[in-house]
Amino acid sequence: MAFPLTSPAPPGGKWKIAIIGSGNWGSAIARLIGINVQAKPQLFDPEVKMWVFEEQFKGRSLVQQFNESHENVKYLPGIKIPHCVVAEADLVRSVQGANALVFVTPHAFVPGVCKQLRGKIDPNCRALSLVKGVEVSAEHISIFAQVIEEQLGIPCGALSGANIADEVARDAFGETTIACKDQQEGQRWYEAFHTPTFHVQITDDVVGVSLAGALKNIVAIAAGACDGLGWGNNAKAAIMRIGLLEMRKFALEFFDTARPETFVYSSAGIADLITSCLGGRNRKCGEAFVKTGKSFDVLEREMLNGQKLQGVQTAKEVHEFLKARGRIDSYPLFHAVYNIAYEGLPPAKLTAHL
């Protein structure tokens, strides 16, 4: 008896991936997924649909230009994406037949996207959230993986790490962390993202990975302020160290399943914090805030070209959450960033209560 010419189907069957979102980061990971899907036909369906929010760019449809040039000419120009990734303007059509959904939209899109998808997806599919940030109110904090799980009734993991999209797109060495409660599914997501220059670690700490990616932006604002004050590298390293400890403490205090290792050992924790405090828009705006005296609202408009300044927003949400619990004093760095951004505390007082 001859061996079959095709490999046996892997446990759980082949995955057909759909990518929901197509900005700078979405386009960079679409390239990785495209490469891996082509290289591993035994694991993945050969076509990947990507939902591209339709807009005109230089007078023509972005979707059409993507499918002609295999390039996101607006958000990731100059980078070719494998032909197996096909842009689709219709959200519901983009997920047809898919059993693995990658969410990589701006966070404000998530509720609307979920609403449109409800009842339209394969009930056996799974999802991975690359959405940045958390939903915080005085009452509770939700990570987007939870929001997606609740809205769609499917399991959802998270991917986060020290991942500047342009560097990933040009195959500079980097790492990321994928969190998935099911180990076998985590392994398959690994196969979809890992490349020789983009190393994936797997964990089951979905909450820790998601929180780290949101809370680090508060610390990056402080690191930027430190740069603006000209305090030097001792101070900046101290702020990053203290910030990492507050991130970890916050996760452990309010989430039963979060694990300390995620913060201190993973790319989603310490490495993403480092990247954000070296470069990144929160750091940049923190520095400009000190140097120019302009408000963060003004700086966001002037410097971020329509992107959101997440650090000050997260600082505010976390402040309200902690205040409602009488726990502000245990997070002096988070508190200082809030006070500088919203209450007129002079930036030079950043470390006064550490």
Next chain:
Amino acid sequence: MAFPLTSPAPPGGKWKIAIIGSGNWGSAIARLIGINVQAKPQLFDPEVKMWVFEEQFKGRSLVQQFNESHENVKYLPGIKIPHCVVAEADLVRSVQGANALVFVTPHAFVPGVCKQLRGKIDPNCRALSLVKGVEVSAEHISIFAQVIEEQLGIPCGALSGANIADEVARDAFGETTIACKDQQEGQRWYEAFHTPTFHVQITDDVVGVSLAGALKNIVAIAAGACDGLGWGNNAKAAIMRIGLLEMRKFALEFFDTARPETFVYSSAGIADLITSCLGGRNRKCGEAFVKTGKSFDVLEREMLNGQKLQGVQTAKEVHEFLKARGRIDSYPLFHAVYNIAYEGLPPAKLTAHL
């Protein structure tokens, strides 16, 4: 009955501190110690002797200039040091009457200094090592706190952290870690160093604090090479993360008493690593190595003005130590730095085996 006008002597009596060494870092900490000794007469003798290696600077004795101007005009110009700190050219005389010795010489001086001091010190005194580096051979690794303990028969702790001397000297915010096996003594060292802008943490992990301060230099060479290669911040953050894990692993594998928290939570661990990978001479030479193609020997001579490039030396010593134990493969980043510095591995292969 009136309260006495003077406070009762603290447990263990007052400390009379002597500082052995007077370079850039020694002078910066002499200033902190001088400030604290003056402010806390109940804890410390009001005079601090500092052993200054006698040399001529601009035609005059450095010791004499220090005692006239209260400034180390050669190694920390422009910074005033409290009058209670008195320079002394004679090593043995500098420790007379002292019961707390702060070692802050270049590491090569330690054996000679200990030899001269043997039998000349108060047998009840204690020491703190601010000496950078470790003594490594294929047979064993010694931290300088251990060397001092063995040579002088007195207990010795260690101080290390994200501490660029010039930033500490101008009171920019920073932190450090003091490791001391005796908690009460650790508390007194805290009182000698801590200021409103220089925050001290105390631990009992003398080995971990000392190793972190030495091993981080290997990682800083790698971070510099990454800068030289133009790989960007994802790669640099990944190298720092992986380097931190190898530092921690090395300490835990070869030293029973080392603790993982020292690496991931303390100023001596993660924060010093960050500072060294952002600035610092090892990072700078790692970058220049890639950009110029010159050897590290040449770069050390050209760029460091007589200072030693510790990262490549430590990489070599650690390599020999690991090789003797058949453990090289478990430390791929350390190994890559060794291979790049000594075996002609192209720097672009830095991450090939991570």
